[in-house]
C-alpha cells in the first residue's frame with residue numbers, strides 16, 4: 054500500500070507494555086449501531102486489550118497501563134467503580150489514563166481521580182495551543198463493524214460554529230485523509246467482502262475529493278451509508294443523493310440571524326435554494342436543530358415550518374418526509390458561548406407546545422399531542438439529565454465529591470431519576486455550605 058511507509062513514519066513505535074482499555078459506556082449502549090471509532094483507533098494504536106467497565110474478573114495484574122475511554126461525559130461516572138473494584142489508583146499500581154471526547158472538556162472534575170487525562174487524538178504527535186494531542190494527518194486504519202466498514206475521512210471541521218464543542222475544541226484543526234489512502238482502504242474492505250461503508254466525517258460534503266470518492270465507490274459497487282452532512286456544498290453530493298432515502302442536515306436554527314451571528318453562515322437564500330435542490334434528488338429531510346441558542350428568534354422557525362409545507366406541496370410526486378431532532382443548547386467550555394445561560398425548561402415547554410401546534414397547522418402532524426412527551430421527533434434531554442450533564446462539564450471539586458457519593462456503583466444503564474435528583478439536591482446543598 055502506497056501509504057504504509059507514511060503510516061509508520063507518523064506513528065510512535067508500538068508500546069511493549071501490556072495495556073488495557075476500559076470502555077466506560079453504559080451497558081445498554083454497547084450494542085448501539087454507532088461505532089465508538091475513538092476506542093477502536095486507540096485499541097489498534099496501542100495494541101491494547103479492551104474490556105467493559107462492568108466486566109468481572111479482569112486480570113488487572115497483567116497490565117502496566119490502564120486507559121479509560123470516555124465517549125460521553127456522563128460515562129465518567131463509571132470510572133470510579135472500576136478503580137474501586139480492582140483496587141487501582143495507589144502508588145506502584147498501573148499507570149492510569151482517561152481519554153476520549155467525553156473526558157476532554159470537563160473542567161477540573163478529573164482532578165479528583167489519580168488519573169492522567171489525555172486530551173485529543175491517541176496517535177497525536179504534537180500538542181496544540183488548547184492542550185490537545187493532534188495527529189498531522191488522518192491516517193487511521195479502516196474499522197470493521199459487523200458487515201459494515203468505517204473509513205475515517207476527516208477530523209475537525211472547516212467551520213467553528215460558536216456553539217459547537219467539536220468545531221471549537223474537540224475536533225481540532227480541519228484535516229483530511231489523503232484521497233489515495235481512502236481509496237486503498239475502501240478497496241481493502243471491498244476485497245474482504247464489505248460493500249457497505251460509512252465515510253466518517255462531520256461534514257461529508259466538505260471533503261475536498263468527495264465527488265471523486267463517490268465515483269470510486271460506485272465503480273467498485275460500494276454503498277456509502279452516510280446520511281449526515283452540512284448544507285454547505287451539498288451539490289457535491291449530487292450523485293449520492295438519489296441513493297439516500299433521507300438526508301440529515303445540520304442546520305441548528307431556522308433563524309438566519311442566529312446562524313450568521315454564530316458563524317454557521319448559511320443564509321436563507323442558500324438554505325431554501327439547497328432544500329429545493331435536495332428535494333429534486335431525494336425524498337426525505339431530517340434536520341438537526343438546537344433549542345435555546347442565545348437570541349434565537351422562534352418566529353422564524355414557525356414561518357419555516359409553513360414554508361417547508363409549501364415546498365412539500367410544490368414537489369408533488371416526491372414523498373417528502375420531514376423529521377427532526379431538537380437538542381437542547383449546552384454552553385460548552387472552549388466555545389465563545391461557554392458563559393451563556395443554561396436553558397430555561399419552562400420556556401422550552403412553551404416552545405414545544407407551539408412547535409406541535411404549528412406542525413399540526415402545516416399538515417406535518419395529523420393530530421394534537423396533549424402529552425408533550427409524545428410529540429414526534431427526537432427531543433433533547435429532560436431537565437434533570439441536562440442539569441447533571443452541565444454540572445459534570447463545569448466540574449470542580451464539589452461536583453467530584455457529590456458524584457463519588459451518589460454514583461458509587463456507576464451507571465449500568467442510564468442514571469435513574471432518583472440518582473439524578475439526589476445528585477442535584479446534594480450539589481445544591483453543598484454549594485450553599
Ligand code: SF4
Nearest residue numbers: 210212213214217220
Ligand atoms: S456545527 Fe457542524 S459545521 Fe459547525 S463547527 Fe460543528 S461540526 Fe462544524
